[in-house]
Amino acid sequence: MKKIKLLVVTLLIFICLSGCTPGEASDRNLKRIRVGMTPSEVHHLMGKPDDTENNEYFEFQYWFEGATSIEDAQEKFEEGKAIKYYCVIFFAEDKVTFVVESKEDILSGIWGKY
Known part of the structure; x- marks a missing residue:
């Protein structure tokens, strides 16, 4: 005790x-994430263990309370369940490929591109 x-x-x-x-x-750490970083680098920066099996949706799970796909994250956002929205990470081929930095990016239809 x-x-x-x-x-x-x-x-x-x-x-x-x-x-x-x-x-x-x-x-502050989230704002330091850049295109080209590996999932391991992102996990280290965020202080998370590097044992996530599905790196593609790592940040969706973290910022959208359990979303497991882009469509699921979009639904949660539209339902008002997103708890953070200015920096969402897309992983592909073990690299960060895109960073959504604002709510306006999401509202302007950035989802349709990925």
Whole structure:
């Protein structure tokens, strides 16, 4: 029990000293993802274990609460269930091939291209 309390206190101190919440830190890392990165590089940048079997939809699963395809992600977005939308990653052949950076990109029909 003492170890858990110590861990929580350490985490809170780290958050206070860093000046941002863990979510804000993830948002900053997400903005550093670029076309050409491998899934392993993206996972490392986001602090996730590199054991995702289906890299193509890794970011959809993370940002669209369980979407497993582009169509599924689009449906969730249209239903208002997308929790982040400014940076969605498309993987193909183990490389990042496209980054959607804004809600406007999605609304303007970028989905039809992929």
